[in-house]
Amino acid sequence: MAQHSENQRPQVGxxxxxxxxxxxxxxxxxxxxHGAGTWCxxxxxxxxxxxxxxxAKREAKEEADLDVDDLEVAGVTNDIFEEEGKxxxxxxxxxxxxxxxxxxxxxxxxxxxxxxxLNHLPTPLFTPCQNYFDSDPLCLCGSGVRFKxxxxx
Numbered sequence: 080m081a082q083h084s085e086n087q088r089p090q091v092g093x094x095x096x097x098x099x100x101x102x103x104x105x106x107x108x109x110x111x112x113h114g115a116g117t118w119c120x121x122x123x124x125x126x127x128x129x130x131x132x133x134x135a136k137r138e139a140k141e142e143a144d145l146d147v148d149d150l151e152v153a154g155v156t157n158d159i160f161e162e163e164g165k166x167x168x169x170x171x172x173x174x175x176x177x178x179x180x181x182x183x184x185x186x187x188x189x190x191x192x193x194x195x196x197l198n199h200l201p202t203p204l205f206t207p208c209q210n211y212f213d214s215d216p217l218c219l220c221g222s223g224v225r226f227k228x229x230x231x232x
Contacts, residue, residue, distance in 0.1 A: 089157075089166040094122035094207055095135045096153060097145065097174045097181075102220045103194035105181055107142060109205060110190040113163045118195075119205035121145075125170070135172040143181040143192060147174035153219065156210040169207035173219055198230040 097105040097120070106118040121142040125134045132150045139147040153173040159166050183192050195201055197220060204212070218229040 087166075089168050091125040092122060092158070092167040092169040092207060093125050093131060093134045093138065093172060094120035094169060094211070095139045095147060095150075095172050095174055096120050096219050097139065097143075097147060097177050098197075098219055099194055101194070101196075103196050104200065104219065105143065105145075105192070105194055106201065106208075107183070107189040108191040109188065111187055113160055113165060114205045117203045117205040117208075118201045119208050120171075122169075122207075131170050131172060134170075135174065139174065139177070140184075142184055142189065144179055144184050145181055146178045148177070149175035151175070154211055154214060154216045156207050156214065158207045158210055160206060167207065169211075171207075171211050171216070175221075197226075 107121060109115050109117050109119055121139050123138045135150050136147055139145045150172050152170060154171040156169045158169050181192055183189050212226060215225050215227045218224055218226045222229050
């Protein structure tokens with residue numbers, strides 16, 4: 080594991096999982112930061128004093144120009160980036176509704192944005208997204224079934 084100071088603590092990140100009416104998941108390809116070239120849900124750091132819902136709304140707007148609503152916690156992952164010496168606890172939020180047309184709002188941080196069918200997610204996924212799906216959560220489509228059983232991955 081990478082060197083770290085005794086006072087170094089994990090940071091809190093948050094990803095917003097947004098599905099369209101075709102059960103396709105919105106993902107962005109990261110650029111210019113840790114995880115460059117990987118696909119992830121819109122998201123970022125939880126700010127001091129901010130609720131999970133406020134963070135999800137802010138990040139979806141900042142990164143994809145979407146207004147998300149009807150949010151719920153879908154999971155939590157423990158994400159260690161050994162090469163970068165970073166450690167995150169990442170909150171996965173599911174947005175049950177959204178308004179707007181997604182577009183890249185921060186081209187210095189993201190070079191692509193696409194909808195993907197849940198059974199054909201791209202690779203590589205950003206570590207928190209990969210860890211989320213590896214945990215076999217309840218499916219984002221609302222079926223009430225575990226992801227791997229619902230989408231055969």
